[in-house]
Amino acid sequence: MRYWLMKSEPNVFGINHLEKVGTEPWDGVRNYQARNFMRDDMRVGDKVLFYHSNSKPSGVAGLAKVVRTGYPDHTSWDPESKYHDPKSTPETPRWFMVDLGYVSTFKQVVSLDEMRQAEDLADMVLLNRSRLSVQPVDKAHYDLIVAMGKNKR
DNA sequence: GCCAACGTTGGC
């Protein structure tokens, strides 16, 4: 069992959208490190912190889980898609995605500011390499953030 | 909307 943090802009696709649809293919990731995590390391049942970026406030908004392991991102070879990459083809796909399932929504977002103030979270990837949109999370960090989210109820 | 951080591209 591994733990992850995945970012999304809530005005594009937030935790409420995920709740509504139940399951969502995580297409459009165009960063090699993020791709490698999805393609190689994610397993069905892995737990995911669902992070709202470009938001007020930005922070973890709820929980999700991996419901399908890595498979080629078909938007990458679709010329109509905004995620089109001419170097990716069905024969040699360059980009991969997983499917995410909805788990729960925090009563209030655990904000980036709160996480920065929590000493125990200081070495989270989020707080040190902030631009990575798919990143691994330690179990202890995951558990603490879930507790912070629950304490708001 | 600004802009710093940082990942990617491509000329050499």
Add this chain to the structure above:
DNA sequence: GCCAACGTTGGC
């Protein structure tokens, strides 16, 4: 293989 130019992310 270096590194300048460029594009994107994401907090503010």
